[in-house]
Each structure stands twice: as structure tokens, then as C-alpha cells.
Amino acid sequence: xxxxxxxxxxxxxxxxxxxxxxxxxxxxxxxxxxxxxxxxxxxxxxxxxxxxxxxxxxxxxxxxxxxxxxxxxxxxxxxxxxxxxxxxxxxxxxxxxxxxxxxxxxxxxxxxxxxxxxxxxxxxxxxxxxxxxxxxxxxxxxxxxxxxxxxxxxxxxxxxxxxxxxxxxxxxxxxxxxxxxxxxxxxxxxxxxxxxxxxxxxxxxxxxxxxxxxxxxxxxxxxxxxxxxxxxxxxxxxxxxxxxxxxxxxxxxxxxxxxxxxxxxxxxxxxxxxxxxxxxxxxxxxxxxxxxxxxxxxxxxxxxxxxxxxxxxxxxxxxxxxxxxxxxxxxxxxxxxxxxxxxxxxxxxxxxxxxxxxxxxxxxxxxxxx
Amino acid sequence: xxxxxxxxxxxxxxxxxxxxxxxxxxxxxxxxxxxxxxxxxxxxxxxxxxxxxxxxxxxxxxxxxxxxxxxxxxxxxxxxxxxxxxxxxxxxxxxxxxxxxxxxxxxxxxxxxxxxxxxxxxxxxxxxxxxxxxxxxxxxxxxxxxxxxxxxxxxxxxxxxxxxxxxxxxxxxxxxxxxxxxxxxxxxxxxxxxxxxxxxxxxxxxxxxxxxxxxxxxxxxxxxxxxxxxxxxxxxxxxxxxxxxxxxxxxxxxxxxxxxxxxxxxxxxxxxxxxxxxxxxxxxxxxxxxxxxxxxxxxxxxxxxxxxxxxxxxxxxxxxxxxxxxxxxxxxxxxxxxxxxxxxxxxxxxxxxxxxxxxxxxxxxxxxxxxxxxxxxxxxxxxxxxxxxxxxxxxxxxxxxxxxxxxxxxxxxxxxxxxxxxxxxxxxxxxxxxxxxxxxxxxxxxxxxxxxxxxxxxxxxxxxxxxxxxxxxxxxxxxxxxxxxxxxxxxxxxxxxxxxxxxxxxxxxxxxxxxxxxxxxxxxxxxxxxxxxxxxxxxxxxxxxxxxxxxxxxxxxxxxxxxxxxxxxxxxxxxxxxxxxxxxxxxxxxx
Ligand code: HEM
Numbered sequence: 035x036x037x038x039x040x041x042x043x044x045x046x047x048x049x050x051x052x053x054x055x056x057x058x059x060x061x062x063x064x065x066x067x068x069x070x071x072x073x074x075x076x077x078x079x080x081x082x083x084x085x086x087x088x089x090x091x092x093x094x095x096x097x098x099x100x101x102x103x104x105x106x107x108x109x110x111x112x113x114x115x116x117x118x119x120x121x122x123x124x125x126x127x128x129x130x131x132x133x134x135x136x137x138x139x140x141x142x143x144x145x146x147x148x149x150x151x152x153x154x155x156x157x158x159x160x161x162x163x164x165x166x167x168x169x170x171x172x173x174x175x176x177x178x179x180x181x182x183x184x185x186x187x188x189x190x191x192x193x194x195x196x197x198x199x200x201x202x203x204x205x206x207x208x209x210x211x212x213x214x215x216x217x218x219x220x221x222x223x224x225x226x227x228x229x230x231x232x233x234x235x236x237x238x239x240x241x242x243x244x245x246x247x248x249x250x251x252x253x254x255x256x257x258x259x260x261x262x263x264x265x266x267x268x269x270x271x272x273x274x275x276x277x278x279x280x281x282x283x284x285x286x287x288x289x290x291x292x293x294x295x296x297x298x299x300x301x302x303x304x305x306x307x308x309x310x311x312x313x314x315x316x317x318x319x320x321x322x323x324x325x326x327x328x329x330x331x332x333x334x335x336x337x338x339x340x341x342x343x344x345x346x347x348x349x350x351x352x353x354x355x356x357x358x359x360x361x362x363x364x365x366x367x368x369x370x371x372x373x374x375x376x377x378x379x380x381x382x383x384x385x386x387x388x389x390x391x392x393x394x395x396x397x398x399x400x401x402x403x404x
Numbered sequence: 405x406x407x408x409x410x411x412x413x414x415x416x417x418x419x420x421x422x423x424x425x426x427x428x429x430x431x432x433x434x435x436x437x438x439x440x441x442x443x444x445x446x447x448x449x450x451x452x453x454x455x456x457x458x459x460x461x462x463x464x465x466x467x468x469x470x471x472x473x474x475x476x477x478x479x480x481x482x483x484x485x486x487x488x489x490x491x492x493x494x495x496x497x498x499x500x501x502x503x504x505x506x507x508x509x510x511x512x513x514x515x516x517x518x519x520x521x522x523x524x525x526x527x528x529x530x531x532x533x534x535x536x537x538x539x540x541x542x543x544x545x546x547x548x549x550x551x552x553x554x555x556x557x558x559x560x561x562x563x564x565x566x567x568x569x570x571x572x573x574x575x576x577x578x579x580x581x582x583x584x585x586x587x588x589x590x591x592x593x594x595x596x597x598x599x600x601x602x603x604x605x606x607x608x609x610x611x612x613x614x615x616x617x618x619x620x621x622x623x624x625x626x627x628x629x630x631x632x633x634x635x636x637x638x639x640x641x642x643x644x645x646x647x648x649x650x651x652x653x654x655x656x657x658x659x660x661x662x663x664x665x666x667x668x669x670x671x672x673x674x675x676x677x678x679x680x681x682x683x684x685x686x687x688x689x690x691x692x693x694x695x696x697x698x699x700x701x702x703x704x705x706x707x708x709x710x711x712x713x714x715x716x717x718x719x720x721x722x723x724x725x726x727x728x729x730x731x732x733x734x735x736x737x738x739x740x741x742x743x744x745x746x747x748x749x750x751x752x753x754x755x756x757x758x759x760x761x762x763x764x765x766x767x768x769x770x771x772x773x774x775x776x777x778x779x780x781x782x783x784x785x786x787x788x789x790x791x792x793x794x795x796x797x798x799x800x801x802x803x804x805x806x807x808x809x810x811x812x813x814x815x816x817x818x819x820x821x822x823x824x825x826x827x828x829x830x831x832x833x834x835x836x837x838x839x840x841x842x843x844x845x846x847x848x849x850x851x852x853x854x855x856x857x858x859x860x861x862x863x864x865x866x867x868x869x870x871x872x873x874x875x876x877x878x879x880x881x882x883x884x885x886x887x888x889x890x891x892x893x894x895x896x897x898x899x900x901x902x903x904x905x906x907x908x909x910x911x912x913x914x915x916x917x918x919x920x921x922x923x924x925x926x927x928x929x930x931x932x933x934x935x936x937x938x939x940x941x942x943x944x945x946x947x948x949x950x951x952x953x954x955x956x957x958x959x960x961x962x963x964x965x966x967x968x969x970x971x972x973x974x975x976x977x978x979x980x981x982x983x984x985x986x987x988x989x990x991x992x993x994x995x
Contacts, residue, residue, distance in 0.1 A: 039670040241671035242679040245702040312920060315888045322884060326877050335703050337621070337714040337865040339873065340612070341467065342495050344460040354453040358446055363918070365442040376450075391460070 043181030044240035048233070050174030051195055055229040057167035058202075058222050064160035065218035069296040071156055142279065142302040147212040147309060157215045161206075164222060168206060171199045171225075181240040187256045188243045190392060194232035197260050197388075198225040204264040212309070216299045220271040251331035255324060262320030263384055265313050266356075270381035272310040273374040279303045280371060307370060311363055314377060318356045325353050348387035355380040439506070440513035448507040455503050459494035462486060466493070508606060515602050522595045529575040530587035533896045540896075540912030542926035548937050550905030559899040559907050559937070560584040566932050567895060585898040594917065597886025604883055607876030615869025619645045620652070627721045627738045627859040631659040634709060634864070652866070654709030659686040661697075663718060663858040667787055676747060676787055683715055683860050700862075710866055717861030719743050719750055722770050722794055723854040728759035729847055735759070738857045741770040742814045747784035748772045752794065753816045755803055759849060763803045766851065767816045768796035768833070794836040794853050798824040798844055824848060892916040893925060909933065 144150065175196050179186040186192045205221045208214055243252070280303035282294050300306070328349060333339035340346060359376040362368035438444055463471040472492045476483035490497035537543055548554050554562070557579050564574045564586050572588035622639035624632050632638050634656050666680035683700040687708055700706050706713040721738035728734040734756045741750035754766040773786035774793035782795065799821035805811065824845055825831045834842045834851065841852030897911045911929065915922045934940070 041671075239671055241674045242668050242677075245678060245681050248680075249703040251703075308918075308920065311918065319881070319885055319888065322881055326881065329877075330874070331703075333712075333870065334705065335714075337705065337712060337716070337863045338867070339870060342459055342464060343467070347456055347460040351453045351456050354449055354456070358449040358453065361442065361446045361449060365446050368443075368446060 038183065039240050039242065040181045040183070041240060043177045047174045047178035047181055047240075050170050050177060051229055051233060054167050054171035054174055055226055055233075057163055057170060058226050058229070061160050061163035061167055062219060062222045062226060064156050064163060065215070065222060068154055068156035068160055068215070069219065069299060072154060072296070072299050074295070142283070142297070143216065143299050144213075144301060147214060147301055147305065149213045154215070157218070160218055160222075161209065161215065164202065164218070165206060167222075168199065168202045171195075171202065171229075175199050178240065182242070184243060185253050185257075187260065188247055188252070189238050189241075190236040191232050191238040193256075193260070193388070193392075194228045194236060197263065198228035198232075200260050201225055201228075201264040201267050204261065205268065208268065208313075214268070216275070216301075217268065217271050221267065224267065246335055249331060249334065251327060251334065255327040255331055258320050258327065259324040262317045262324060263388070265317035265320065266381050266384050269310040269314045269317065269377050272306045272313075273377040273381075275300050276303045276306040276310065276374045277371060277378075279306060280374075303370070307374065310377060311373075314356065314359060318353075318360060321349075321353055321356060325349055344391055345387070348383060348391050352380060352383045352387060355383055436513060439510050440517075445507070445510050445514065448503060448510060452503050452507060455500050456494070458491055462491050462494075464492060464494065466496070504609075508609060511602055511606060515599055515606075518595070519599050522592070522599065525595075526592050530573060530589040530894060533577060533585040533587055533898060534912070537896055537898060537910050537912035540914050542913035542922055544911055544926065544930055546909040546911075546930070546933055546937070546939060547902075548907040548909065548939065550907075552907075552937060554907055554937060556582075556899040556901050556907055557584055559909055560586055560897065562936050563897045563899075563909070563911075563933060564588075566936060567897075567929070570929070570932070572895060583898055583900045585896060588895040588897075589893070591890050591892030591916075593886055594890040594892045595887075597883040597888075597890060600883030601880050601887055602883075604876045604880035608873050608880065611869040611872035611876055613869070615645075615867040615873070617645050617647045619865070619867040619869065620648045621863065621865045621867075623716075623861060623863055625717075625740055625859055625861050626658070626660040627740065628660055628663055628857045630859075631657055632862070633657045634711070639864070654711075655690055656693075656709040657688045657691070658706065658708070658713060658862070660684075660860060661686055663860050665718070665787070665858075678787065681715060681718060681860075700860075710868075711864050712866075714863045714865070715860055716863045717743075719859055719861075720748055720770055720772060720789075720792075721857045721859045722752065722792070723857060724754060724794075725841075725852045725854055726754065726756045726759065726764060726766075726849060727851075728756075728764065728849040729762075730760060731849075732760070734764070734849070738859070740813075740859050744769070745784070747787045749784040751814070752796065753814055754796075754851075755805070755811075755813070755816065757803050757805050759800075762800045762848070763805075764844075764849060765799045765801075765803060765816055765818075765821060766796040766834075767799070767818070768794065770794050772856075789856055792838055792856055794834075796834040796836070796851070797826040798834060798848075798851070800824055800848055891919045891921060891925075893919065893922065895929065 175186050178192065178195065182188070187196050201221060202225050205214070205217065275297075278294065279297055279300055282292065282297050283303055286292055328346070329339040332341065332343075332346070355376060359373055359380060362373040362376050463475050465472050475492075476487060479486075486492065490499070494500055534540070548559060560576055560579060564576050567574050567586070567588045570590070572590040574586055574588040576584065576586045578584050620643060622642040624638065624640050626632055634653050636642060636650055636653065660683060662684040664680075664682045664684075665678050668674045668677045668679045681702050685698050685700050685706070686695050687698055687706065688695050689709060698706055700713065700715050702715050705715075719741055721740050723738045724736070725733060726735040735754070735758060739752055739754050741752045743749075744751050748771075750770045752766070752768050752770050756764040756766075769782070771782060771784040771791075771793045772788060773784050773790040774782060775785040775791075776782045782793075785791075799816075799818055801821035804817070804820065811817075823829060825834050827833045831845050836842060836851070836853035838853055838855055841850055843850045892915065894914045894916070895911060897909065899907060899909050902908050911926075911933075913922055913926045913929070
């Protein structure tokens, strides 16, 4: 009934994890290079255009979207705190974002976040390397599972390595549909941190699960939790960028200098907000399942479905914060920057729940394997 | 939703204005409006999240009362203060309850009017056709050539038919007039889903509360061979709900036949860690029912008589025989040893009230695999019974059991007893291996260590609210998914006949709430209409889908200036259609 441990597999797995971390590091550098290079190229293009029109400084300061009549609205709405949608009916549809890239005249990236435009060689290299890294990483996760004869998420080491893989995989999956390469440094950077932390601070050899974890609910509950967390990771990055971008858009609109050139690769604040809302909505449903399945499992294992164990408390807190986020998006004066803050706070709770709570808080969920 | 939010906004200044003249009633209404506003709901939600946190920072009484007592002792400076603000009972505290009760009152106050409004909306016709469809976020035109023989009225009927097939509720206006139009709407399920979600949350809360009222739980320790019968006396510990009645207990029985543990002998880091617990039990639904063999495992409770029986603990129970001074057996059987440390290092207390002339007592440790360090400290080297050992001190005197006050079986109060054997006495402590026995000094009797059995701790729970909580939770999820992924959309189509005989068609779409696929829907409808009327995009040069745009008013105004303030309508030539959108046209980058 219990599979036996295969230590050799476990060692292969560790090797794969290190290789994956190495590949990611190169990918990270490529992503960073892409940001630096693109912002330079774009600035050069701008300067040239400005020279041509003979009004170098003027042109560089045209506020986002003002030239193009139709896009005027986007500029105001860049930060919905300032003049937010008055009601839900006036929320932009997806199509509205399509224009903002053009209207932004190079100050922000295409709001539709679709591929197109110029080839970004470093970005392509970075994505290719990420795919390679993810393949190696997948091999690491699978050999770990084979070595332990079970799903590879039973202790902190495994949560981190598998969680990092899922985060990268989700990122790559979203990349198929949307050009979110501007998130590359963030996502890959996080994956590297997770892998390094796993290998150094949380290293655990392959082993059996304690009886309390031997349940198919481990497979269901934890996998959904990890996937939701990966999605929350993406929206966290997008919300953080949204705050920066919205500040930058306001500065530029007010005639200030654009000090954050690399943010040109990032779509405007409103588009970021809209996409992260959609991803958060999916992740929230996932988190609702995490909470429910956790409760069902707790009932099976401990005889009560809810007992305010520390882990349960934090899972609940996260759920409520994101429910607050969804509400905020429908509340006057709470869309835009404030909603972005809620999304960020929610993610900080996710991180807290995963790190501090797993390690330092005693509870029934103390399975960190330490 | 938008409308509700807007209405709220418009209403509140009014009610605030009339408040003074209305007096207390007005105050109440004002308070109610405030409480049921989205802003308050959001505030209360965030407050709830914050209020839940301290429960994870401080020890909680319901989970572990003794740790709380310890914590208060360890922190004399602020331990008591925290207690006075209920920080050790966060989830039953006045302030936590106040927040969630307010939230749920707000929820009810929010859901009921919305349900009524939505019911009305579902029964009324789609809203009238706006004068200027071109202002809608999705807008486009189609031109049917004159020779196709489809007049304006037929075109509107066709469109109505198609939209109905697509799941829209359609209302045709002025079919035989000069400019027939239709209004269509779909996605009422979105709001229904939202209402179901919020209502189901109330259901979950009520179910949880009901479980606390009518449920019960208890614990029992079973040594191999023991039988538990589900009656009040069968429990070692019992916690009834507020409305519990002992007649609720169905007298089923569970006998522990055998208990097996598998220890990890493979992985280095976790060597000796238990990896499997299996209890073989014989159960009877009631005293007359046939016996049934079952397995009880962690994560796999028994269900019997409306309760669930969980495997929650285990340990060793050394079997001993104690004889008194006269040589009579004063006590014989397994003694449950309480886990104290690594590898089943456990404490043992044996009370022998039946020993004569004086009562006897023993206290000490049980080690499944005894080891002794150089310094004389004993420890257990392995969880399995490799070298079992019982080390005991012995006492005699009055155990105080006759006084009637309940005593903890795992603790021995030695204050009134006289020690017989102890490490610091010349008699030394008693050390027993299985099969050996020891004769007490002064002819007080003897003790023999006959063998070792295993015991399990089981928790028995009955929670009638649980099933309902699950049902409501599932409902909530269903509602949530519906609400997030169904889109509520409106479509209007208007037709007219051009002077030259062509039939002009214009359509517009509007979403209520977040809808990133509205443009896709517009394209789909356009395609349907085109193929219905056999219009290839090329075949109908006058037709044009307008680029989509937001429904933002500023933007619509911009568009209007481009159209010269004219409404795109069949009175104008097709070129006007094109112009009317030209002001805002900027080809979409992404298609
Ligand atoms: C127990 C507390 C509550 C929780 C956990 C909660 C959660 C949620 C969630 C997750 C959503 C988004 C999904 C959906 O649209 O169905 C939502 C939407 C909504 N909630 Fe709540 N809610 C709570 C209380 C309230 C209260 C008290 C109100 C009334 C003031 C309210 C009004 C709304 C409205 C109007 C929406 C729709 C917003 C939209 O169109 O996106 N909720 N709620």
C-alpha cells in the first residue's frame, strides 16, 4: 500500500532543481536585459520622432492620450481614484484597452497585452530559457514524486519546489494568450528565490507522509491552493505595477518627466487593473474551493470542519481580503489604486500564510517537515 | 449592480437632508441605508479579516485551555489584560461576533431589496431602444441590398429570431413602423448567482450555529479488547451542545480488536516516524444488530448512529497485576500510559484503591525501548517494543478516592501518601521487564508486569449542521461561479429603409458589469446576421462594424462630435453611418 522510498530518484530530483534554478537565473538576466534595452530603444525612437517634428521637449511631454481624441478618456481613467467609473455599466470592456497603447504614444505598452509590434530578441530568449527551465523543473518535480511514491507536496521543501514550478507553468500558460513578458523578471525572480530557499533552508530528503496527510484530499486541496496562489502571484505583480504605472501616468499627464523608462513595456494602469481583476476572480474561486475542501478534509481527519486553527484562520483571512477586493471593484471610490492595494495585501497574506505560519505557528497543520 | 450603486448615491444625500425632520425614524432609516451600503459591506469585510488575525497570534481557549492558563502565568504584565478583552476567545468574543453579525445584517439588508428588484427586472421587458445606438460600447451597421427583398420589418423579425435562439429575451417595438427596433437582454442568471451566493453564506453561518446547538462530542480511550458503548457513561469526556438530550445517543458499540502501527524504516530523516495507524474494530449499530468488522484509520472515520468516530491518539498500555499484603489481586489489567516524549516515552500512574489494609499507588514511566545514558538518564530509543521497561515509584496511604471528588487518572497527588520505593530511598525505584515482578518492601504486596497492549484515543462527534453547511457552501460556490462568469448583456437593433430601397440595420450592445467578451459577442451577432441575410463583408460595402469602445460618457461625447451630432439612422445615407463612427475610429491594434 505504501510505496517505498527511492533515494536515488530523490537525488536526481535535487539535481534537476538546481539545474532549473540555474536556467531560470539566465532567463531572469535576459528578462532584465529586455526591460533595460527596450526602454532605451523606445526612448531613442521617441527622441528621433521629437527631433523630426522639431519640438523635442514639447513632444516628449504630450500627456498620455491627449493627441488622440477618442482616447482622452483613458488618460483620466488611468487612475480610477481620480475619476473612476461611475457605475458598473461604465466599466470598460476588453476592447477599450486596445486603443490605449496607441493613444499612449509609446508611454505605455499595448493595453490589450497581445503579441504584436516589434520583435524583442532578449524577451524571446528569456521565454525560451524559461520554457527550458520549466521542463527541467518539471523533471525535478516528477522525480521527486517518483522517489517518494506520492504527490510531491507533503512538506515545505516540496511546497516550495512544486509551488515554484506551478507559478512558472501558469505564467507560461498565460503567455500563450497574453504578452505578459513584462512580468518575467518578477515571476522568474520569485521562482529562483523559492528554489533557493527550498534547497538551503527547507531541504528535506524524500520520505513518507505522516498519516494525517495520507488522504486524497491532500491531492485535491493542496493542488488547488498552489494553483490559486500562482495566480495570485501574477495579480500581485500586476497590481504593484499598476500602482507604479498609475503614478507615472499621472506624472506624465501633469507634464512631469518620465523617470521610469522601463515602464513603457508595461500596459497602462487601467488595462493592468482589468486583467488582474479577471485573474483574481478565477483565483478567488480556486481559493473558495481550497477553503471548502480544507474544511471537508479537516472534518475527515480531526472530526470538525472548522476549528480556527492558525492555518485555517489565515486561509479565511485571505479569502475575506480577496472577497473585499471583488467588492471594492464594485464600490465607488474603491476601484483603481485602492483595489490594487487590496490585491497586494491579499497576496502578502498568502505569503505570510505560507512562510511564517507554516514555520512558526503551532497548530494542527504543522507539517512543514522541519 | 451599477444601478443599485448609483441609486444609493443619489438617495443618500436626500435621506441625510430629511433626517432632522424625521427624528428617530429618520435616524434609523439613515443608519439602515448606511449599513446596507456597499462601502459599509466592504469596510466590515476588511474589519472581519483584521479581527480574525489575533486568534492566530494568541493561544485560544477552545483549542487548548491549559496553554492559555500557562500563557497568562508566563506574562503577568499583560496576560490578564488580554483576557479582559477576550483575546483568548477571539472567535466567540463580543467584538468578533458584533462584526460578523453586522456584516450578515448588512448582507440581508442588501440581498432582499436586490432580489426584489431583480425579480421585477426579470419580469419586465428589455429597456427601450436608446435613441443613439452609436453611443453604446459596441456598435455596428449592416446594409441589406434592395434586391434581397428583405424589408425593415422582416429584418427586425429575423434579428429577433436569431437573438432568441442565442438565449436572449427579445421585445420587438414598432415592427411595422418606419424604424422598427428590438431590445434584447440575457444573463439574468448573473445577478441570480450573486444573490444565491450571498444568501448561501447566511445558510452556512446558520448551519454552523445550529451544529453548535444540537451537536455533541466526546472522547474515549480504548485498549485492545475494550468495547465502547455510545451512552453517557461510555465516554471519558463529553461535551454536549446547548440543546443536547441524552436520548439522542444511539447505543451502538465499537470494540477495538487490534491496533497496528507501521513505522518508517526507510527514510533517513524520519526514521521511526509512524506512517500508518490501523485499528481493527468490531461494530454493532445497536445491541441487537449483527457485528461488523471494520477498519478505523486516520482520515477515515467510522460512521455509526449519526456520529463519526475518529482515530485521534494512541499509545501503549502495560498490563500489570498488583497484589496486596494479603496476596489478593487488588488490581489487574492494562494501564493507559500517557505520551510524554520521543518514541513513546510515556508516563504511568497506577492507583490501587482495593489494596488492603492500605491503598497502594505507583507512578513512573513506560519505555518501549529502554536505554540509559552514562549519566543515568533513561530514554526510549525506538517506538517499537524492543526492550520494554516499566520504572516506578510506589506509595501507600489514603488515595482520597472515597471523598468523591473526581481525580485525573493520569495524575497522582503524593502529598498525603508515604513513599515505599523511590530513587532517593534505600529501597530504590522499581524496574520491571515484561514477565517480571517485584515484591514491595514491608510486605505491602507485589506488582508484576504481565505484557503490553496498545490503546487508541477516539473522538466521537455528532454535528447535524455539517451536512447543511456543506450544501450551502456548494450552493455558494455555484452562485459565485455563475455570478462571475455569466455575462449580462443587452442588445438593441434598429432597422429602416433607405430612399434607394436598401435596408439599413444598426445594432448596439451594452454589458452590465464586468464583461471583457462583449466585443466578441458583438462580432458573433454580426456574423449571424450577415449570414442570415447572406451578406459577405465584401458584398455589402455599406456595412461597417464600428470599433468597440467604452461606454464612458466623455468618450461617447467625443464620438458624437465626429458624427456631427446626428444619430446614425436610416434617414441618412449609409455614408452617415460611416461618418457617425469616424470620429472615434481608431482601428484596433489587436485584430
Ligand atoms: C459575508 C460577507 C460577504 C462576502 C464574503 C461577500 C463576497 C462577495 C463576492 C466574492 C462577490 C463577487 C462575486 C459575485 O459577484 O458573486 C460579491 C459581490 C457582491 N456583493 Fe458581496 N459579500 C459579502 C457581503 C455583502 C454585503 C453585506 C453586500 C451589500 C452591501 C454585498 C453586496 C455585493 C454586491 C452588490 C456584489 C456584486 C458586485 C459586482 O457586481 O461585482 N455583499 N460579494
